[in-house]
Amino acid sequence: MNKILLIIQREYLSRVRKKSFILMTFLVPILFIGMYGLIIYFVMNSDEMADKKTVIVADDSGLFKNKMENTASIKFQYATNSYADEKQKLTKSEDEQLYLLHIPADVKNVELLSAKKSGASTISAVENQLSTVMQNERLRNAGIDTAVLAKAQEHIDVSAKQITAEGEKDAGTFMAYGIGFVTALLIYMSLFIYGAQVMRGVIEEKTSRIVEVIISSVKPFQLMLGKIIGIGMVGLTQFLLWIILTIGLTTVGSAVLMNGQKMDKNKTEALMKSTTSGAAMSAANGGTEITMTAGSKQEMGMKIMQQLNAVPIAYTVTMFLFYFLFGYLLYSAIFAAVGSAVDNETETQQFMLPVTLPLIFTFILSMNFVINNPDSNISFWLSVIPFTAPIAMMIRIPFGVPVWQLALSMSLMVAGFLFTTWLAARIYRVGILMYGKKVNYRELGKWLFYKE
Amino acid sequence: MLSIRNIVKQYASQRALDDVSLEVKQGQVFGLLGPNGAGKTSLIRIINQITAPDSGEIYFKGEKLNPSHIEHIGYLPEERGLYKKMEIGEQILYLARLKGLSSAEAKKRMKYWFEKLEIQTWWNKKIEELSKGMQQKAQFIATVLHEPELLILDEPFSGFDPVNAEIIKNELLELNRKGSTIILSTHRMESVEELCDSIALIHKSHKILDGEVKAIKKAYRNNTYFLEYEGPKFAVNGNAPFQLLSEAATDDGFLLQLKTNDSDMNATLQYFLPHVRITRVQEVIPSMNDIFIEKVNQLG
Numbered sequence: 001m002n003k004i005l006l007i008i009q010r011e012y013l014s015r016v017r018k019k020s021f022i023l024m025t026f027l028v029p030i031l032f033i034g035m036y037g038l039i040i041y042f043v044m045n046s047d048e049m050a051d052k053k054t055v056i057v058a059d060d061s062g063l064f065k066n067k068m069e070n071t072a073s074i075k076f077q078y079a080t081n082s083y084a085d086e087k088q089k090l091t092k093s094e095d096e097q098l099y100l101l102h103i104p105a106d107v108k109n110v111e112l113l114s115a116k117k118s119g120a121s122t123i124s125a126v127e128n129q130l131s132t133v134m135q136n137e138r139l140r141n142a143g144i145d146t147a148v149l150a151k152a153q154e155h156i157d158v159s160a161k162q163i164t165a166e167g168e169k170d171a172g173t174f175m176a177y178g179i180g181f182v183t184a185l186l187i188y189m190s191l192f193i194y195g196a197q198v199m200r201g202v203i204e205e206k207t208s209r210i211v212e213v214i215i216s217s218v219k220p221f222q223l224m225l226g227k228i229i230g231i232g233m234v235g236l237t238q239f240l241l242w243i244i245l246t247i248g249l250t251t252v253g254s255a256v257l258m259n260g261q262k263m264d265k266n267k268t269e270a271l272m273k274s275t276t277s278g279a280a281m282s283a284a285n286g287g288t289e290i291t292m293t294a295g296s297k298q299e300m301g302m303k304i305m306q307q308l309n310a311v312p313i314a315y316t317v318t319m320f321l322f323y324f325l326f327g328y329l330l331y332s333a334i335f336a337a338v339g340s341a342v343d344n345e346t347e348t349q350q351f352m353l354p355v356t357l358p359l360i361f362t363f364i365l366s367m368n369f370v371i372n373n374p375d376s377n378i379s380f381w382l383s384v385i386p387f388t389a390p391i392a393m394m395i396r397i398p399f400g401v402p403v404w405q406l407a408l409s410m411s412l413m414v415a416g417f418l419f420t421t422w423l424a425a426r427i428y429r430v431g432i433l434m435y436g437k438k439v440n441y442r443e444l445g446k447w448l449f450y451k452e
Numbered sequence: 453m454l455s456i457r458n459i460v461k462q463y464a465s466q467r468a469l470d471d472v473s474l475e476v477k478q479g480q481v482f483g484l485l486g487p488n489g490a491g492k493t494s495l496i497r498i499i500n501q502i503t504a505p506d507s508g509e510i511y512f513k514g515e516k517l518n519p520s521h522i523e524h525i526g527y528l529p530e531e532r533g534l535y536k537k538m539e540i541g542e543q544i545l546y547l548a549r550l551k552g553l554s555s556a557e558a559k560k561r562m563k564y565w566f567e568k569l570e571i572q573t574w575w576n577k578k579i580e581e582l583s584k585g586m587q588q589k590a591q592f593i594a595t596v597l598h599e600p601e602l603l604i605l606d607e608p609f610s611g612f613d614p615v616n617a618e619i620i621k622n623e624l625l626e627l628n629r630k631g632s633t634i635i636l637s638t639h640r641m642e643s644v645e646e647l648c649d650s651i652a653l654i655h656k657s658h659k660i661l662d663g664e665v666k667a668i669k670k671a672y673r674n675n676t677y678f679l680e681y682e683g684p685k686f687a688v689n690g691n692a693p694f695q696l697l698s699e700a701a702t703d704d705g706f707l708l709q710l711k712t713n714d715s716d717m718n719a720t721l722q723y724f725l726p727h728v729r730i731t732r733v734q735e736v737i738p739s740m741n742d743i744f745i746e747k748v749n750q751l752g
Binding site: 003006007010014204205207208209210212213214215216217218433435446 | 464497500501502503522525527529531532533534535536537538546547549550551591594595
């Protein structure tokens, strides 16, 4: 037991001391916060940031005069000269923000002319306004009162509520979507990153031949397990540092931001809470913000805070760490076995496919299907089968998972980890001492039944 | 010290060791000889408990071999290697602690060995920055640091230049004098004659010869002698008590190689004495190399 601790210690320290580890640890949260900050900044200042465009309306129909509404980025002017004159003026003008909107008398084939290509947002803004004006015009022509019209155009906001034993609460579907997406993505990536580290470590020991010296002191199983646990702890350390650094940076960052924006106390508290969920949460937060630019900023902010409050943070983080840890243990054992069976990294490919396929398959299925149907049959099975559970379950967790399913999934994870570790150990003990032999699946199968 | 009894080890398609028994005595330098692929490494791995035999038993100082003996065995594999990116001091410390040495004790002994092999300035260097010879020295230290009672060295001199090979050889002899038993696996016969007290010859998974070097050589002598004399050529006639194998002229006489009919030289000397002035007589003792080749060829 003492020896396995020594191995864990070496595997852990030799990686944590690396410059690349330290760099990643500090760089990722900074990059992340930077991105997050930029998004907030753009959303908050989008009106000021956008270029002011002037659209000259050459309206032959006479229907639109003085009916187009100026927006933050577009100012409408009505042509005093004929369309042909205005067109000539535009051709000579060097102003790139100048547009000419030509509306023929029959309001068909409307054209928007400009010196450079028009942005999609400008086109759609103009289109929307034209349509609205036309609609209103037609409705008014049909004898509908303007007041009735105004009433008819009320915006209705749907807020999803979930009925639970404690009463109603905000379903926070958007937030669940974002959190599920980000945590599943993180698990997917980290399984690959840390699994590959285990594999490379095994290959390094095998090709440098140190493995023979070491297993004359410890059992191959101890060496394998020590490596897996050591690297797993590196992964946990990395995540933990990221969470702590992100909290620290966002706290400082939002304090600065708050000063400028003068938010009320409630909101500030909510934002502080949101930061505790760390990297994963913040990403979801940023993502949601983009999708919600429709609402007013104030409303949007409130919505995010409300949804965040609906997410049990401690529960999500605990589940994330559990599924990361056991998903990692399960897969890295297989990665270790693959590493032991080959002589160099290029040979790993033939064995990698069956390892990566379930991961990629689950990931794609999760992102497209499970996230939209978190309680379907397929989602259930994906989230209890140990090979697919770490990703699929993380998608389902923000939407709420029955306790019995969670318990089943978690115990199967533990069982799956024990099974793959046992399997991997049998291949590993033979593989690490086998040199210069091209190994295929049949050979691996034989190794399983070798005696010590 | 080490008693190997009827070891059988079967790999999927071939038998690596077939009923091999050996006896290594306390304080011996024991040579494990054999062509490549004979089964030497398999046997060494079994002694090191890296793999287990299919049948047969090994006793270490009278006890059945078990994991507690690991701390008393030092192993230098043929294919050497260390962690490339790890500092040399840290690395040896790690390997020593895996052998059960405390950190403080290991450091103390490392200091002694680093000074002895004159590599004290290399402590903080990474392995990849060292020359091959330096790496070998580092690995040698890692092998002997826990002062094992039994040292198992697989081709210990390969990769060393002659100067360093001499240093390592002397360190081995000193360790042996201090009481370490050494098993040396090699196919370099000159080091066998120089170092080994006993040998075992393994060929195609079988032990085909073992015993003390002196006894084996005695058993393999075949009454062949060199005889050199000064003066004019003496014609050997038919009823001489020997067979003449070769005859060659030297600066002032002739050198003969002959095989006596008796087990000693006396009758032959009497035959020559009245006629020539003898300057040298020497028995031709087969080298281990000759015995090795003869034995292997015999069995095909």
